[in-house]
Amino acid sequence: MKEKVIIELKNVSKHFGQTYAVEDFSLRVKKGEFVTFLGPSGCGKTTTLRMIAGFELPTGGEILLNGEDIAQLPPYERPVNTVFQKYALFPHMDVYDNIAFGLKLKKIEDGGKMRHLTKEEIDKKVKNALKIVDLEDYDYRDISTLSGGQQQRIAIARAIVNEPEILLLDEPLGALDLKMRKDMQLELKAMHKKLGITFIYVTHDQEEALTLSDTVVVMKDGMIQQVGSPEDIYNEPNNAFVANFIGESNIYSGTYKGDMKVRFINHTFDCVDEFPKNEKVDIVIRPEDVHIKENEEGMAKGKIVSKIFKGIHYEYILMVGRNELVVVDTRSFDVGKTYMFDIEPDGIHIMKKELTANIYNDAYIDKQNRVVISETPFPCDITALVQGSSLDDEGYVVGPDGTKYDFTDADVVATIGLDAIEILDDDESGIVRGEIVSIIYKGDHYQLTIRTPEDEDFVLDTEYTYDENDLVGLNVKPEDIKLKLKGEAKQYAKK
Amino acid sequence: MRKNKIFSRKTLAVPYAVFLILFVVIPLFLIVAYAFTDENGMLTLSNFSTFFSGGHNINTLMFSIFIGMLNTAICLLLGYPAAFFLAKKGMGFGKATVLLFVMPMWINFVLRTAATRDLLFWMGISGGEHPYLATMIGMVYNYLPFVILPLYTTMTKMDISLIEASYDLGANKVQTFFKTILPMTMPGVVSASTMVFMPTMSSYVISDVMGERKISLIGNSIQLYFDQGLWHIGSLVALIMLVIIAFGSLCTDSAPEEEVRGGLW
Numbered sequence: 001m002k003e004k005v006i007i008e009l010k011n012v013s014k015h016f017g018q019t020y021a022v023e024d025f026s027l028r029v030k031k032g033e034f035v036t037f038l039g040p041s042g043c044g045k046t047t048t049l050r051m052i053a054g055f056e057l058p059t060g061g062e063i064l065l066n067g068e069d070i071a072q073l074p075p076y077e078r079p080v081n082t083v084f085q086k087y088a089l090f091p092h093m094d095v096y097d098n099i100a101f102g103l104k105l106k107k108i109e110d111g112g113k114m115r116h117l118t119k120e121e122i123d124k125k126v127k128n129a130l131k132i133v134d135l136e137d138y139d140y141r142d143i144s145t146l147s148g149g150q151q152q153r154i155a156i157a158r159a160i161v162n163e164p165e166i167l168l169l170d171e172p173l174g175a176l177d178l179k180m181r182k183d184m185q186l187e188l189k190a191m192h193k194k195l196g197i198t199f200i201y202v203t204h205d206q207e208e209a210l211t212l213s214d215t216v217v218v219m220k221d222g223m224i225q226q227v228g229s230p231e232d233i234y235n236e237p238n239n240a241f242v243a244n245f246i247g248e249s250n251i252y253s254g255t256y257k258g259d260m261k262v263r264f265i266n267h268t269f270d271c272v273d274e275f276p277k278n279e280k281v282d283i284v285i286r287p288e289d290v291h292i293k294e295n296e297e298g299m300a301k302g303k304i305v306s307k308i309f310k311g312i313h314y315e316y317i318l319m320v321g322r323n324e325l326v327v328v329d330t331r332s333f334d335v336g337k338t339y340m341f342d343i344e345p346d347g348i349h350i351m352k353k354e355l356t357a358n359i360y361n362d363a364y365i366d367k368q369n370r371v372v373i374s375e376t377p378f379p380c381d382i383t384a385l386v387q388g389s390s391l392d393d394e395g396y397v398v399g400p401d402g403t404k405y406d407f408t409d410a411d412v413v414a415t416i417g418l419d420a421i422e423i424l425d426d427d428e429s430g431i432v433r434g435e436i437v438s439i440i441y442k443g444d445h446y447q448l449t450i451r452t453p454e455d456e457d458f459v460l461d462t463e464y465t466y467d468e469n470d471l472v473g474l475n476v477k478p479e480d481i482k483l484k485l486k487g488e489a490k491q492y493a494k495k
Numbered sequence: 496m497r498k499n500k501i502f503s504r505k506t507l508a509v510p511y512a513v514f515l516i517l518f519v520v521i522p523l524f525l526i527v528a529y530a531f532t533d534e535n536g537m538l539t540l541s542n543f544s545t546f547f548s549g550g551h552n553i554n555t556l557m558f559s560i561f562i563g564m565l566n567t568a569i570c571l572l573l574g575y576p577a578a579f580f581l582a583k584k585g586m587g588f589g590k591a592t593v594l595l596f597v598m599p600m601w602i603n604f605v606l607r608t609a610a611t612r613d614l615l616f617w618m619g620i621s622g623g624e625h626p627y628l629a630t631m632i633g634m635v636y637n638y639l640p641f642v643i644l645p646l647y648t649t650m651t652k653m654d655i656s657l658i659e660a661s662y663d664l665g666a667n668k669v670q671t672f673f674k675t676i677l678p679m680t681m682p683g684v685v686s687a688s689t690m691v692f693m694p695t696m697s698s699y700v701i702s703d704v705m706g707e708r709k710i711s712l713i714g715n716s717i718q719l720y721f722d723q724g725l726w727h728i729g730s731l732v733a734l735i736m737l738v739i740i741a742f743g744s745l746c747t748d749s750a751p752e753e754e755v756r757g758g759l760w
Contacts, residue, residue: 055659075662088660092678101674102664162664 006031006198007052007166012061012071014047014222019455021047023222025061029166029200029215034192036201038209039219040245045202046170048219052200053082053168065165080166081159085174087151089143095154096139099126102162129161132191149180156191166198173208185211206246210234218242234286239351240447243284244440250285250325252443253353262350265323265443267300269343273350282351282442287315287328289347294331298340307335323443355459356418363414363483365407369395371414371481374456376432380414380481382407386489396494404494411486420480421460423448423472430473434458436466450474526737529730542731552716556735559713563696566634567688573635574642574687575680581643582650593647597640604637608704611636615705622707633705634695641694642687649683693740 007029014022022044029035037045050056052063054075063071070078081102089098103122107114117125130136133153138146146154152172159167169188173181189212192199203209209216210230218225218233218241226238237243240251254264258277261268275281291298302318302325314332318325318341325341333339360373369391370377383389385407388400397405427433434450437457446465450458450472458474466472485492533539546552581593599607611633612622622629653676661675699714711719713736720729 053659053663055662074667075659076665076667080663082660082663084656084660086654086656088654088656090657090660090675090679092681101661101666105665105670158664 004031005029006033006066007200008062008064009048009052010062010064012048012051012058012063014044014051014056014058014060020044020222022051022058025222025224027217027224027227029198032196032198034189034199034201034212034214035217036203036209036213036215037217037219038203038206038245039225040204043219044222045204045217045219047222049082049168049170049200049202052166053080054078079164080168081162081164082168082170083152083155083159083172085171087155087175089151089154089158091143093143094139095130095135095141095143095146096126098143098154099129099158099161101158106162125161129157132160132194133157134187148176149184152176152184156188160191160195160197164197166200169199169201171202171204173203181208188212210246218245220245236349237284237351239354240282240284240440240442241354241438243282243349243351248287248326248328250287250290250443251440252283252285252323254281254283254350255279256281256350260345262348265300265320265325267320269299269348270345271348271350272346273348275350275352280353280356282353284349284351285325285343285347287326289344290318290325290327291342291344292316292318292327292329292331292333293340293342296340298342301338301340303338304333304335307333321444324441325443358416358418358421358457358459360414360416360456363412365410365412367408369397369407371412371483373414374432374452374454376452376454378414378431378476378481379478380483381478382483384483385410385412385485399489403490405489405492406494407485407492410492413484413486415482415484416458416476416480418447418459418461420476421458422475422477423450423460423462423464423466424475425472427471427473430475432458433471433473436468436470436472439466439468526730526733529727530734533727542728545728546731546735552732555711555716556713558711559696560739562630562634562712563692566631566638566695567692569631569635570638570642570691571684571687574639574646575684578643578646578650578683582647582653593643596643599636600640605700605704608633608637608701612704622705622709626706626709630702630706630710633701634698637701638691638695641690645686645690646680646683649680649686653679689743693743696739697736 005028009025009027012022012025013020025044025048027035037048039045047056051058051071054070054073054077058071061071062069065078065080090101093101100122103117103125106117108117126139127136130138133156135150135153135157138150138154143151143154152175155172172188173184176184185208188199192212201209201212210233213230215227216230216233217227220241226233226242228236233242233246237246237249243249243251252264254262256275256277256279257263257268260271260274262271262273262275262281262283263269264283300320302320304316305319306315306317308315310328313328313330316327316329316333318327318339327341363371363373365382366372366377368377369380369382371380371382372378383391383397386397386399386405389397389405392398392404397407399405422430424430432452434452436448437451438449440447442461445461445463447459447461448466450460452458460474530542531538531540533541577596581596602610612629615621615629615632620629620632657679658671658675661671666674696712697714699712699718702710702712702715713732717729717732717736720726720732
């Protein structure tokens with residue numbers, strides 16, 4: 001039997017001015033499902049939730065609730081309710097009136113006529129909601145006398161008392177301490193089972209997402225990275241970002257050798273995925289999929305350089321050549337000794353390599369023969385645009401046949417390799433400056449994404465450690481910028 | 496550590512305490528003393544009978560209360576929406592715009608009132624012909640900033656997610672205003688009302704200048720008595736006003752004022 005889709009988002013986009021908060025978001029949520037939007041701050045998860053609630057109107061796409069487009073409806077006409085991050089309880093009302101707020105406004109059909117709920121009906125529902133959140137006898141308490149956890153429960157009661165088709169929860173446990181958060185997670189899960197309401201939950205806590213959800217939607221930069229069950233997301237991450245964000249993992253660059261063999265960290269391993277031969281790939285290995293051998297032979301060997309006791313297991317760092325490999329094991333091994341280890345073939349997750357170079361499709365050449373990327377001019381070798389050409393004194397490109405070219409304002413595609421960008425600690429001294437927005441460790445180097453104030457990303461590989469949100473400068477040698485002209489060179493020929 | 500005796504908290508309070516005693520406490524006692532004595536310094540209640548027997552005085556008192564309430568109402572009606580739009584984020588109104596509303600307060604009050612009178616005269620609303628209208632315009636003009644400021648402060652501090660919660664629970668815009676926004680801005684409304692009602696009642700310069708002495712408020716009465724050298728009866732009227740203001744303050748004391756004040760200042 002096909003399960004009923006309660007809400008469907010079709011190519012939903014939201015942009016504020018020039019920047020996209022959410023881009024081309026499509027998702028189907030089944031009735032009764034517990035769906036979590038997971039991602040780092042600024043990934044668009046809250047904006048998406050607010051579009052479902054009606055606080056933000058999408059700039060593109062459709063939101064279909066039971067097949068009807070509600071994208072442009074005001075929040076008070078939507079059969080959904082929200083649990084807010086900071087609870088948003090009305091301070092001028094007591095607990096009872098807070099919960100009854102929605103019920104007092106509600107009109108129901110009764111014998112063909114619309115009428116408000118009676119006092120008795122409201123009373124019964126409020127009492128029932130208080131029972132569900134385990135706060136009976138709190139009806140006439142003042143909001144300010146409640147603890148954070150209690151306020152959270154009242155906020156949930158206030159939402160579910162209206163029997164919404166979908167309950168939206170915007171990081172509802174974010175303000176609670178760890179212990180309380182764990183308890184509330186279990187309660188939320190139980191509540192979801194009992195009520196049968198569809199939950200859409202927003203969090204940046206991957207553990208919370210995995211614990212609670214039927215389906216996890218991993219987001220980054222306004223786009224969906226992966227949709228799947230917690231098991232899928234954990235075991236079969238779509239790309240390095242998801243693997244890095246969900247759980248602990250080792251991420252390496254490698255090459256697919258064909259015949260179910262993949263080479264990385266200077267060893268060739270058996271694997272279960274198939275890729276084109278010699279394709280560059282990203283490899284994810286979860287720490288628990290590596291097995292250290294005590295005496296027997298293994299596939300490769302590494303030296304233990306660190307050992308941390310984590311309660312039920314030890315976390316080791318093995319140096320395999322120049323690469324680090326994080327391993328967890330319940331057994332105790334000695335630091336400084338070299339061990340053989342195996343990696344199960346199905347523990348090696350191979351993903352298409354996301355990025356092999358930075359490609360800028362809307363670059364152009366300025367008057368000084370520099371290439372402008374992200375509104376910043378970079379010195380470049382413009383003669384590469386015409387084979388065998390040189391620059392004359394006036395700055396025009398002269399071809400081998402003597403034709404002069406004026407490439408001012410010419411649109412080009414600029415390509416910069418990941419290893420061609422030099423990173424500088426002093427953000428003022430580079431050609432362009434930016435903020436580090438992501439760091440992925442790839443065994444023997446880091447892959448950084450640096451975002452300029454103009455919102456352009458530069459991805460580079462470096463061996464040095466940086467922190468997220470660091471401001472850095474970037475330098476690129478002129479010869480390392482590969483240019484490709486859009487259109488023909490002859491249309492720029494000077495007459 | 497040795498305590499600095501000269502600059503301890505207590506000694507720092509001395510200058511103001513002296514000021515307070517000289518200019519607030521002693522005059523207060525004087526007013527009370529004068530109100531209950533006659534010219535010969537004898538204890539008497541005759542000032543009361545003089546004040547309350549003349550229907551004129553009661554009328555003035557009632558009229559002052561009425562003008563105070565009317566001015567408060569008009570100021571709130573004008574100031575509330577103004578403050579609401581000023582406080583609304585993303586409307587392009589910054590603190591600079593609020594300053595524009597408040598700036599008239601920087602000009603001396605008497606000069607400002609005289610200028611308003613001349614402007615109204617030029618517009619054909621002279622105090623001689625329309626004393627009530629001119630006085631009310633003067634009052635509203637003078638006290639509007641006192642309404643906008645506390646309201647603006649309360650509104651900027653209002654949590655936007657509470658309004659969203661109200662929409663979310665099914666309240667439309669009108670219902671949200673009456674059930675959420677208005678109750679939550681009530682401290683601002685109360686504070687604004689006290690800041691308008693009491694000074695309006697006791698003001699006499701505005702009614703004098705704008706109404707060309709055709710309008711008499713209780714403040715005018717006090718001034719008149721003092722001008723005529725009737726210190727005892729004048730003190731009594733002042734005392735009555737003090738009692739009314741004290742009563743008003745008591746009624747509004749429950750509003751958390753520390754949340755309301757501040758902001759721009």
